Amino acid sequence: MTEKHTNDPNKKREGPRLSFEFEGTRFELRPDNSHVYLHEEDRYDHIFFKHEADWYRMFRAQMANFDSIAEFMEINGYPVHVQDAPMQQDFEAYHKAYGWDPLPELEPITPRREKQIQFGMYILDHVQSVEDLWA
């Protein structure tokens, strides 16, 4: 009987693992050091994994086959977190890597709109409560 087929209960069974190499460093993803995060918005989906002492995020945009990998990890018992929106750190990490979304274009302020804004500012500065309006 070869070692491959031994059924020794004392022998620790090796779990599933994924690995990849990046710039000469080998990263290993195991259930105890990696998590899958899935969000409502696809672009924030990522794998959060530990290498030595540091934690890293690998976003969907960095992998061509993210869905297959996430499915493999879920079937093999890696922790999977399904969230509506990304956490603050994930959100910032994504946008630091891929840039912030451009601000929506605003309509130009007309003189009439300018007066409305001045009036709103006045209300905010001088009116503390509803009773002040009747004073």
Next chain:
Amino acid sequence: MISYPTRRGLAIPTCEVDLPPTHLNWENPNHLNNHHLEFSRRMFSHSMMLQTLRDLEFMQEMLPMDIHNMGKHNLHTIYGPPALPTPRQVMDRITDAWDTDERLHISNGRTYEYKPITHALYKQLKREYWQAK
């Protein structure tokens, strides 16, 4: 050849259609083989949604071989493939399966294995559904 009957777009169970009697033993697993209600394989391999529908655990049945696909007078010679369901009908069925933890029954070479519908897969299916819609 008439096409296999459907209900709300999905193929109905084989117990509801007319099939010849079997000469084999239902209790002998060697006399049975797996039948996909949604056939044929080629028709249902065009999209991930259709393939997932075909692979659902309760969209497959064990049938005696002589009724299923052996001899001259069997299910596949009597009935042609069922009409393709709409994306909405497929997604409704998959969502039901997702809600009830139904598994996928997938051929792995010679044997079949059960796999869960994972979050990642369900997300891909939803994305495909919105694109198809």
